[in-house]
Amino acid sequence: MSDHAPDATDRAIINALQGGFPVTDRPFAEVASWLNTDEADVIARISAMLDAGMLSRFGPMYNMDRLGGAITLAAMSVPADRFDAVSEQVNAHREVAHNYERDHELNMWFVAAAETRSGIDALIERIEAETGLPVFQFPKEREYFIGLRLQA
Template sequence: MDELDRRIVNALQGGFPICERPFAVAAEGLGIEEATLIARLAALREAGVLSRFGPLWKAEGLGGAVTLAAMAVPPDRFEAVTALVNAHPEVAHNYERTHRLNMWFVLATETPQGIDAAIQAIEAETGIPVLNMPREAEYHVGLRLEA
């Protein structure tokens, strides 16, 4: 990543225009050519610096549902339970965290009922209670990660 890559990542974490030639508009703001911006974004995506470039959709607006769930997994069963949980396609992200509740995963389903069904299936397969922690309120954040 060079200085231009950093400027691109810092400037374009939101506000990408909706118009016929949006890359040309964004490039002008950065003082570069449209083709340069497109090539840089493609390289950043290829290198994994960007996981994506485009709209960030909110699941609830689409009729789907998302929740955060947590489990206290006994350490000696951790790998086996990870495999059981990850096998569910509804599990989008799963993290090991430093806590007695040591497994935290995001469930995303096409319908709200899908969340309950996935939680019940995971509890039945693992024998471990799943704590369901859906968002009750979302506070608007302004953070942009600095590259």
């Protein structure tokens, strides 16, 4: 990751585009008109922020439930001396979207998505077999809020 620091226009782009992106034929031109800049500048800035690691991605966030897919939160209790090796084993699976170390006996928390619930269960079984550790799933029963927009 570079030490590229976002300037005021970068921050304005981040704050505007976490909420959505115009679905029009010239979307970057429309964003530019909000921010008093031009289309090429918006494209260049988003590209630079992706390269610098400030943005994890620029694209869709799917609703896996509506797509008939399945998503789960899972946790493991991993011995400290195996933590890095186990995280590599878990993250090697394409279905794993993110993975965090947290300060609890259940110290590895990851989210996985697949096309079906049985696909998730198969993934969890594979991770248990590869690591020799139990994996606990915490399936979502209800969703109250999914904002996750942060001020840049």
